[in-house]
Amino acid sequence: MDRQAEFAALIEQYTSGDGMLETALPRVALAKLSKPSEPMHGVHQPALCIIAQGRKQVILGDSIYFYDASQYLVASVDVPVVGQVVEATPEKPYLSFKLNLDPHLISELILETGLTDEIEREGAGGTLSTSLSLATVTPELLDAVMRMLRLLDKPRDIAVLGPLAEREILYRLLNGPDAARLRQIAQVDSKLQRVTRAIAWIKQHFTEPFSIELLASEARMSASALHHHFKQVTAMSPLQYQKQLRLQEARRLILIQGSDAASAGHQVGYESPSQFSREYSRLFGAPPLRDANRLKATPGALVPA
Structure with a gap:
């Protein structure tokens, strides 16, 4: 069995029917669908998503992110998207792995690996980009994910070995094309962190009217800077x-x-x-x-x- 087939078999082993399964591994969920889905609106959390089998598209604003087992998706902030599984059959169901990203773990790993020097070279804010991105799945990243999933067979090992597998996954991401995006997730008072503060405030008070000036004050940015950076990251205005x-x-x-x-x-x-x-x-x-x-x-x- 090749690596990709083994990855799919691991996920199918722990997903009986169609739907999303929260696992015993902290922050890890698995999904299975036996046929293409309706377009589904939802808020995508900061996460790593890897497909083992099938294809999916995620729409953010005017951009469509179409990916399969050859690529992974990273989301850097909570952002409203439209997700749709576009390739799945009962014989070859859509299967996927999701790991919600923990900024504190990323920060610890940055300190331990000396990546703080790169943050300093990028400056206080770095360059902001849209909150979703795609990159190629490497054998090293996939191996780390599979080692994590195999722990589901040995629940007693999860508390000790689960964090090690998660750290390796984050380490692979921090040394990949999404490194700058992940550093911004963890960097205190970065532009992305300020936008994240604004998002958190909106999520807490979304039933209430607000002004852009109030939101800018919460994010500790000028109103014009917040509007600009918020749209850079989320592809929409704060009111949208x-x-x-x-x-x-x-x-x-x-x-x-x-x-x-x-x-x-x-x-x-x-x-x-x-x-x-x-x-x-x-x-x-x-x-x-x-x-x-x-x-x-x-x-x-x-x-x-």
Whole structure:
């Protein structure tokens, strides 16, 4: 069995039905789908995503990130995206591995490996780029991921050997094409960290109206700098980001909690039911009730982006 086939077999071993599985490994989740999915809106957390089998596309703003087992995806901040599995069959299901990135672990590794010198050469902010990127999966990175997954067979080893496998994975990333992006995740008071503060504030207060000046004060940036850097990273303005969070939460309330459209819209901050229905339809392609019925009738449609 070659390395790629073994990777797919490892994931399939621990995923029985379609969906996302949180594992006993901290920050690690596995996904399986036996057919292509509906486009699914969600907030992508800072994470490493590697596909073992199948293909997927992730849409951020006007950019489409299309990848398969040959590439991995890294997300550097929480960002609203549209994810869709585009290649999967019952015989060869879509299989993927996700590791949520821990900034503290990345910081520790940077200090231990002497990469702080590179941060100093980049300056206080470095160059910002869009929060998603693709890079080639190397044999070394894939080997580290597979060693981590094999620990699921030996639960007693996870506490000791799991952190070692995670550190190796992060080390491989820090020595790859996404090194600068990962350093910005961990760098205190970098431009990316300031944008991350703004994102965290919006996520906490997304049902409330706000001004760009208030948000800039929270991020410790000027209003013009925040607007510019926020759009560089997320491909949207702060107000567009807030709207995405509102509509995604309203969709969750309707689907999971059974709220009616008017109540869901009011709960997430909309005063006008007609405006809520209009913006919901524009984002999700159908009014709330029709959208909810369609998703409930589509197995696997609710797998997170």
